[in-house]
Amino acid sequence: MHPQLEILLQIQDLKAQRRDLAEVESERKVEEEEFQIDPEQAIQSIDEKIAELEGELTPSVRSRYERISRDRGRAVVPVINGICYGCFVSIPTSLASDVRRNDEVHHCDHCGRFIYVVS
Amino acid sequence: MELREFFDRDAISLDLKGETKDEILKELIGLLGVDEKSEAILFKMLRRRENLGSTGIGRGIAIPHCRSLVVNRLRVAFGRKSNGIDFQAIDNNPVHYFFLIVAPPLEVSNQYLPVLGKVAQFAKEPDVPSRLAEIQTPDEFLNLLAEKAI
Numbered sequence: 339m340h341p342q343l344e345i346l347l348q349i350q351d352l353k354a355q356r357r358d359l360a361e362v363e364s365e366r367k368v369e370e371e372e373f374q375i376d377p378e379q380a381i382q383s384i385d386e387k388i389a390e391l392e393g394e395l396t397p398s399v400r401s402r403y404e405r406i407s408r409d410r411g412r413a414v415v416p417v418i419n420g421i422c423y424g425c426f427v428s429i430p431t432s433l434a435s436d437v438r439r440n441d442e443v444h445h446c447d448h449c450g451r452f453i454y455v456v457s
Numbered sequence: 458m459e460l461r462e463f464f465d466r467d468a469i470s471l472d473l474k475g476e477t478k479d480e481i482l483k484e485l486i487g488l489l490g491v492d493e494k495s496e497a498i499l500f501k502m503l504r505r506r507e508n509l510g511s512t513g514i515g516r517g518i519a520i521p522h523c524r525s526l527v528v529n530r531l532r533v534a535f536g537r538k539s540n541g542i543d544f545q546a547i548d549n550n551p552v553h554y555f556f557l558i559v560a561p562p563l564e565v566s567n568q569y570l571p572v573l574g575k576v577a578q579f580a581k582e583p584d585v586p587s588r589l590a591e592i593q594t595p596d597e598f599l600n601l602l603a604e605k606a607i
Contacts, residue, residue: 339494347526351502354524354562365570372520372577373510374547380509387505416526416561423563440494456495456529 339440339454342399346443346452349391349403350414356384399443406450414452425449458568460575461602468534469595473555478507478544481536482521485557488534495527499559513546517589518580522558522573531560531568533576535598537589554589556580575607 358365359377369375395403406413415424420434427448429437437444438455446453468488475481479500486499502523506512513519534557541551556576560569579585582605592598 344494344498347498348501350562351498351523351525352505354526355502355506357562358524362570368570368573368577372514373512375510383509384505412562414526416529418529454526456527 340443342396342443343440343452343454345391345394346399346403346414347454349388350412352384352388352391353412356381356388359384402445402450403452406452410449410451412451414454415446417453417455422446422449422451422453424451424453429453459603460572460579460605460607461599463531463533463568463572464535464599464602466595466599468532469598470534470536471592471595471598473536473538475538476542478542479504481538481542481544481555482507485521485534485536485555488536488557489528489532489559491527498527499523499525503557507545511545511547513544513548513552514577514580515546515548515550516580517541517546517550517553517586518556519544519546519552519554520556520558520573520576520580522569524560524562524569526561528559528561531558531564531566531572533558533572537592539590554580554586579605579607 359381366377403413417437420428422429425448437453440454444453473484475484482503486496502525503521506523512521536555538553541553544552546552588601
């Protein structure tokens with residue numbers, strides 16, 4: 339897997355974790371009651387890690403990541419059965435073949451999101 | 458759906474070898490059968506979650522969990538370490554039983570939280586720790602889940 343794609347996946351995973359803690363009341367409750375987590379402290383810690391990982395992105399990847407995050411929310415999405423799961427448009431067969439290896443940083447021609455294939 | 462339906466025999470280990478938190482997490486991830494890079498990303502995510510606070514909920518049970526883009530559906534695994542290890546659990550006791558739960562950030566069926574809740578509920582059943590200690594085969598583990606009908 340391309341190192342920049344790996345960082346992007348980690349950032350997106352952390353953002354999902356943050357979203358659950360900040361916006362999903364039931365998730366927040368489980369973490370607080372079952373695992374005795376302080377959600378506010380956890381969110382702060384997650385934000386710091388996200389910022390650290392964003393600092394590891396190359397300028398070109400970071401520029402697209404910031405633009406897509408700002409305009410479309412999720413910047414990294416899977417490709418499943420040849421479909422971009424950001425915009426649900428088919429990606430060209432030639433690109434699908436390249437994306438499958440996850441060894442380069444690719445984006446969807448239609449929505450611009452970074453794409454990858456789950457093994 | 459009941460908890461039993463989420464577990465596969467292949468993702469059950471009754472004899473974890475790891476002696477540390479990290480080794481156990483890696484072993485549990487290995488039960489999911491994802492590729493090496495995905496394993497590494499899952500490990501980082503689970504480790505970060507543990508850094509926020511241990512998922513050891515007491516009574517010898519831990520529920521490491523996270524969402525990650527490297528899986529395309531909810532995945533669960535169970536592992537047992539008979540001797541137990543220090544997992545910095547809430548009650549400070551060694552952890553013997555590990556339920557791993559991983560799900561993608563967006564799920565069509567939204568099963569992650571219900572499954573997390575069901576495992577926590579299962580763990581609170583008074584006889585569960587002793588029953589988990591006694592099981593000899595993955596099928597017996599699955600039967601216990603079915604018996605509890607959670």
